[in-house]
Every structure is written in C-alpha cells, then in structure tokens.
Amino acid sequence: MDYRDWEILKVLNSQKNISKAARLLFITQPALTNRLKNMQEELGVKIVTRESRGIHFTPEGEYLVHCADDILAQFNNIKEHVRNMSKTSGNEVAGTLKLGVSNFFANYELPHILKLFKDQYPHVEFKVITGWSKDVAHFIHNRDVHIGFVRGDYSDRGLKKHLLFEETISVMSREEIDMQDLPNLPRIDYSGDYLLNSLIDNWWTENYTQPPLISIEVDQVDTCKEMVINGLGYGIMSSRMLKDIKEFYKVDLTDQNGNPILRRTWMYYHQESMDWNVVKVFVNFIETLGLQKHLEK
Known part of the structure; x- marks a missing residue:
C-alpha cells in the first residue's frame, strides 16, 4: 500500500460511497474499485462490503482507517521536515514554523514581529x-x-535560550499612594503565571507583615489594568502593561538591596532544531532584531 491508498481509505470512510469518494479523489469509479480490490488482495482481507446505501467497513477495514490518520500525519511531518531542512536562501526560505507563545507576548508583541519577518520571508507559514x-x-x-x-525563567539544561527583554514589576494606581499604607488599600488581583506570582508574593512578605486587602479578583491582567485606570484600586503588574498609559502613579518593586525586581522574557529552542533552515532563519532574525530597543520605540 502506498500514500494514495491511505488517502483513499480516509475519503471512503468520510463519504461511505464509492462514487462520491471517486469524485473527491479525481479518479473514476472503476479505478477506485480496482484500487480497493488490489488492496484487499495485497493484505489478504476484505476491507469493505457494498450495501444498497453505500459501503460498510469490515473490522479489518475500520482498523486500517484508524491507521490511515497516523500514517498520513507522519508522512506530512516527514515532508514538512525535509522541506524545512532544505538549504534555500533569501526569500525562498519556506516551511511551517510552530511557535509556543505566552499569552501576553502573543497579544502584545508577536503580531508585529511576525509581520516584520513575513515581509522578508513571505513563504514561511506559522502555527x-x-x-x-x-x-x-x-x-x-x-x-x-x-x-x-x-x-520568566523556566530554564531547561537541554535548551538554548536568548534573552529578548527585561521589564520591571510595578505598583500601579490612578492616584498617588503611600507605599507604607499599601496593606490597607484596595488591591485588584488577577491570575498570573506561577513565577510572576512568586516574585510578587516574595516581595510582599519582605516588606509587609499583614496580607494585602484584595477588593476585586479577576482572571486577566488586562481587566486588572482597566479597573486600576478607573480608580477601583491598585494593581501590581509588569511595566510593559503600563506602556502608553498616562496620568497614573507607578512605583517599581525593588529587592532588599534596592535593585529593581525584573521579569525576563526568553526565546527557547532545541539546538538540533537549527538543522531546519526555517528555524535557523527565524532564530537569527529574532537575535539580530534587538527586541528590547525595538519594542521600546
């Protein structure tokens, strides 16, 4: 059986009708019937039975259909891998790049970065x-x-990483506040990732003996920001969230030595992935972009 046979099984399973499947596969009905006959002879089992309303898969046929999805997916992955490894240059770089992106980065930074990259390499696709x-x-x-x-630093010894930018973490309020009185002021809290929550909690325990006064809890930092802007309380968030917001009070968090508490954003990848031309080109693009300065403009 070859790649086309597995495609035939998949289409037949979706249509349950030989004539409809033949049209979708752009082959004649006799050719499809002959292909099925050859498959059954090769495997020594009956794959389908014909009924008045179409076809019905035998248990052996159902198993083959189940295998078809995996085999076709594996073939496409191999084809994509080879395509990505091809040694092309300039605008001829092509392939599909799979990116895993934190929610904040996806919303605020990634679209502009991908636009810049696509301007140079229009044949690269992204998932x-x-x-x-x-x-x-x-x-x-x-x-x-x-x-x-x-x-955040979710480091793995088996990964290569590149620092994209650093940002401070700040107390944000619509009106000026006394930091010594912070435990008595209403705070807008939100669901952040584990490392950010740890940074904020550690800072709090180093500076205050009583817990914060949580007046409102939300699930997104953007919601927290809007509530702070509307004067419902203060929030603690990364400085990049405060970009382009005017007329608010901000205090950067510092450690016991007076150093700013920083949150870092990294690009991670496996070194062997650099064998794929599209990965290598994208990594080099990000490293030479100078993201910290570029995003501050």
Whole structure:
C-alpha cells in the first residue's frame, strides 16, 4: 500500500460511497474499485462490503482507517521536515514554523514581529499555540513546538535560550499612594503565571507583615489594568502593561538591596532544531532584531 491508498481509505470512510469518494479523489469509479480490490488482495482481507446505501467497513477495514490518520500525519511531518531542512536562501526560505507563545507576548508583541519577518520571508507559514508561560515551557521541552517565547525563567539544561527583554514589576494606581499604607488599600488581583506570582508574593512578605486587602479578583491582567485606570484600586503588574498609559502613579518593586525586581522574557529552542533552515532563519532574525530597543520605540 502506498500514500494514495491511505488517502483513499480516509475519503471512503468520510463519504461511505464509492462514487462520491471517486469524485473527491479525481479518479473514476472503476479505478477506485480496482484500487480497493488490489488492496484487499495485497493484505489478504476484505476491507469493505457494498450495501444498497453505500459501503460498510469490515473490522479489518475500520482498523486500517484508524491507521490511515497516523500514517498520513507522519508522512506530512516527514515532508514538512525535509522541506524545512532544505538549504534555500533569501526569500525562498519556506516551511511551517510552530511557535509556543505566552499569552501576553502573543497579544502584545508577536503580531508585529511576525509581520516584520513575513515581509522578508513571505513563504514561511506559522502555527501558534498560546498559553501560560509554564505551559509553553512544557511545549518546547516536549518538542511540540520549534520555538517558545516564555516570560520568566523556566530554564531547561537541554535548551538554548536568548534573552529578548527585561521589564520591571510595578505598583500601579490612578492616584498617588503611600507605599507604607499599601496593606490597607484596595488591591485588584488577577491570575498570573506561577513565577510572576512568586516574585510578587516574595516581595510582599519582605516588606509587609499583614496580607494585602484584595477588593476585586479577576482572571486577566488586562481587566486588572482597566479597573486600576478607573480608580477601583491598585494593581501590581509588569511595566510593559503600563506602556502608553498616562496620568497614573507607578512605583517599581525593588529587592532588599534596592535593585529593581525584573521579569525576563526568553526565546527557547532545541539546538538540533537549527538543522531546519526555517528555524535557523527565524532564530537569527529574532537575535539580530534587538527586541528590547525595538519594542521600546
């Protein structure tokens, strides 16, 4: 059996009718019938039975249909791999790049970066998976994606990484506030990733003996920001969230030595992925882009 045979089984399973399947496969009905006969002779089993309303798969046929999805997917992965490894240059770079991207990076930074890249390499396609940074770190570790953009240091010894940019973490309020009185002021809290929550919680325990006064809990940092802007309380978030927002009060968090508490965003990838031409070109593009300065413009 070859690739075309597996395609035939998949289409037959979806249509349950030989004439309809033949039209979708752009072959004649006799040719399709003959192909089925050859498959059955090769395997020594009956794959389908004909009925008045179409065809019915035998148990052996149903098993083959189940295998067809895996075999076709594997073939496409191999084809994509070879295509990505091809030694092309300039605008001829082609292939599909799988990216795992933290939610914030996907919303605020990635679209502009992909536009710049597509301007240079229009034949590259992207599949983007978003999630919490810890989930994206899991994607790249398991090789579900070629490259991961992660906020926070989810380091893995088997991965290469490149620092994209650093940002401070800040207390944000519509009105000026006394930081010593912060535990008594209403705070807008939100669901952040584990490392960010840890940074904020550690800073709090180092500076205050009582817990914060949580007045509102939301599930997204964007919602928190809008509530702070409307004067419903203060929030603690990364400085990049505060970009282009005017007329608000901001205090950067610092450690016990007065150094700013920084949150870093990294690009992670496996070194062997650089054998794929499209991965190598994209990684080099990001590294030479100078993302910190570029995004600050």
